[in-house]
Amino acid sequence: MSAAPHHPSDPTAALTLDDVVAAREVLDGVSVTTPMEESRWLSAEAGGPVLIKCENLQRTGSFKARGAYVRISRLSEEERARGVVAASAGNHAQGVALAAQQLGIRATVFMPEGAPIPKERATRGYGADVVFHGTYLEDALVAAREFAERTGAVFIHPFDHLDVMAGQGTVGLEVLEQAPDLRTLLVPTGGGGLIAGMAVAVKALRPDVRIVGVQAAEAAASPASLAAGAPQRLDRMRTMADGIAVGLPGDLTFAAVRDHVDEVVTVSEEAMSRAVLSLVERAKLVSEPAGAAAVAALLDHPQQWETPLVAVVSGGNVDPLLLGKIIRHGMAADDRFLVLRVRVPDAPGGLAQLLTDVGSTGANVLEVVHERTSPALLLGEVEVQLQLETRGAPHTAKVLEHLRGRGYRVE
Numbered sequence: 001m002s003a004a005p006h007h008p009s010d011p012t013a014a015l016t017l018d019d020v021v022a023a024r025e026v027l028d029g030v031s032v033t034t035p036m037e038e039s040r041w042l043s044a045e046a047g048g049p050v051l052i053k054c055e056n057l058q059r060t061g062s063f064k065a066r067g068a069y070v071r072i073s074r075l076s077e078e079e080r081a082r083g084v085v086a087a088s089a090g091n092h093a094q095g096v097a098l099a100a101q102q103l104g105i106r107a108t109v110f111m112p113e114g115a116p117i118p119k120e121r122a123t124r125g126y127g128a129d130v131v132f133h134g135t136y137l138e139d140a141l142v143a144a145r146e147f148a149e150r151t152g153a154v155f156i157h158p159f160d161h162l163d164v165m166a167g168q169g170t171v172g173l174e175v176l177e178q179a180p181d182l183r184t185l186l187v188p189t190g191g192g193g194l195i196a197g198m199a200v201a202v203k204a205l206r207p208d209v210r211i212v213g214v215q216a217a218e219a220a221a222s223p224a225s226l227a228a229g230a231p232q233r234l235d236r237m238r239t240m241a242d243g244i245a246v247g248l249p250g251d252l253t254f255a256a257v258r259d260h261v262d263e264v265v266t267v268s269e270e271a272m273s274r275a276v277l278s279l280v281e282r283a284k285l286v287s288e289p290a291g292a293a294a295v296a297a298l299l300d301h302p303q304q305w306e307t308p309l310v311a312v313v314s315g316g317n318v319d320p321l322l323l324g325k326i327i328r329h330g331m332a333a334d335d336r337f338l339v340l341r342v343r344v345p346d347a348p349g350g351l352a353q354l355l356t357d358v359g360s361t362g363a364n365v366l367e368v369v370h371e372r373t374s375p376a377l378l379l380g381e382v383e384v385q386l387q388l389e390t391r392g393a394p395h396t397a398k399v400l401e402h403l404r405g406r407g408y409r410v411e
Contacts, residue, residue: 015162015256017204020169020197023070027170030102031066034058034171036178036310041282042298048307050298051179052279055171056287056316060094060122062243063194063314064158067167068095071156072103074163080105085153087111087140089242090119091315092158097126108153110140116242116288116319136237138247159193160250169197175310176202182209184305186294188314189213189222189264190244192253198312199260210262210305214293216241217266225249226258240326241272243290243315270333271296276323277330279313289326291315335393338363340386341411342403354384357406361399364389 035054042050055063072084083106086096093109100107107128111120112135123130133143137158148155157164171194176182185202187195195213202209215222219237231254234247249257257264267275272289275296279285287295294311318326331337344350351370358365367387390396403410 013162014259015165015169015197015200015252017201019162019166020173020201023066023163023166024170024173026070026073027066027167030069031170032058033174036175037283037285039283041278042295042302042311043307045302046298046305046307046309047303048309049181050307051310052283052285052295053171053175053178053310053312054285055312055314056285056291060091060098060126061315061317062091062095062291063168063171064088064091064095065098066095066170067159067161067164067193067197068092068156069099069102070167071161071163072096072099072105075105075154079154082152082154083107084156085110085144085147085151086156086158087137087144088158089115089137089140089245090123090317091243093123093128093130094119094126094317096156097123097128101127108144108147110144110147112136112140116317116322118319119317122317136247137245157250159191159196159246160252162252165193165197165200165252165256167197168194169201171312172198172201175312176205179308179310181308182206182310183307184210184212184309186212186214186297186305186309186311188244188290188293188312189215189257190219190246190290192222192246192249192257194312194314195261196253196256200256203260211260212297212305213257213261213264214297215264215266216244216272216290216293217268219245219247220264220266221247221249222254222257222264223266225254226264230254239289240269240322241288241290241293243288243317244293245290265297265301267293267296267300270329271300273326273330274333275299275330276318276326277334280327285313286316286318286323287313288315288318331389335396336390338386338388338390338396338399340388340400340403342384342386343381343409344384346382350382351384354408357403357408358386358388358399361402362391362395363399
């Protein structure tokens with residue numbers, strides 16, 4: 001099965017299994033067959049086998065390297081001579097930059113302002129020129145297209161191209177080989193290139209598998225688009241999951257999702273934080289928030305889907321400083337990070353006694369702030385803000401109960 005890929009200008013073209021199989025031949029020796037890890041922790045939650053497809057361990061740290069290489073490798077010599085241009089929040093940028101470097105082609109990448117620093121540095125490290133433009137990916141896409149028109153560089157779309165979709169679909173072929181008894185597949189979803197390619201491949205070989213797309217609730221264009229029967233643009237997005245923050249699905253990806261994906265669900269920022277934290281703690285895997293969206297959906301609804309289930313972790317490119325914030329956010333969302341305001345007597349030993357009482361509960365004190373001058377305070381008292389680490393919701397409740405039982409005014 002090595003049919004020639006469809007030409008994207010053909011309005012009747014639709015991605016096929018043959019296209020994905022042909023893309024896999026192109027990627028032989030280029031991309032990595034990423035691990036499929038069994039998760040005892042998630043399996044216990046779901047009541048059946050759960051496996052994690054680790055695309056965060058792909059070259060460049062995400063699945064994007066697959067589609068970018070397939071697309072660029074198929075350019076003519078004349079197109080290669082003009083160079084390529086792309087727009088990306090980071091993962092597609094790295095995929096394009098690496099593919100261009102491997103194929104000896106000049107690459108320019110437009111990124112939205114605020115793109116993660118490691119993604120920018122890695123993109124430059126692969127030899128691409130980086131230009132920051134706009135707030136959202138859609139702004140960078142407009143600038144990249146204008147650059148292509150002005151310079152003749154070939155625009156490499158991050159998702160809405162059949163070659164890109166075919167490259168991403170090779171993940172689906174690997175999943176079926178690594179988990180032949182698969183019943184449900186959860187896939188992080190932004191513009192739709194990954195889930196579109198995977199769904200076409202998986203449904204062609206295993207139409208019984210349920211395929212579920214997962215979007216950030218604050219950047220979820222697919223549900224409204226599917227309801228309307230055509231791609232719909234979001235007015236605003238506010239999410240830390242930059243890798244799936246796409247305000248308008250592509251025409252090709254929308255059609256594939258509509259025809260081959262069974263369900264699209266959304267997850268909150270808190271759910272993604274908990275998933276990132278859990279992957280670090282329980283699976284020893286580093287994921288960016290977008291990459292953890294499928295795991296977040298499973299943790300939100302652990303018994304909703306039939307097992308064996310595969311959750312794709314689609315990328316691991318996260319700024320270390322942001323990762324620290326996400327972990328703290330995840331701990332707070334999991335009731336393991338508690339911030340208290342406690343009023344104590346303004347007398348020698350008052351703070352020491354409070355800390356002793358907190359310590360007796362087994363909570364770990366992370367930070368102490370002493371406030372003496374607030375007009376809300378009564379004479380003879382001070383306010384202490386405590387940041388505590390607890391063992392979860394039951395322990396948090398016991399800490400609060402103990403302090404209130406000791407006579408403290410706790411907020």
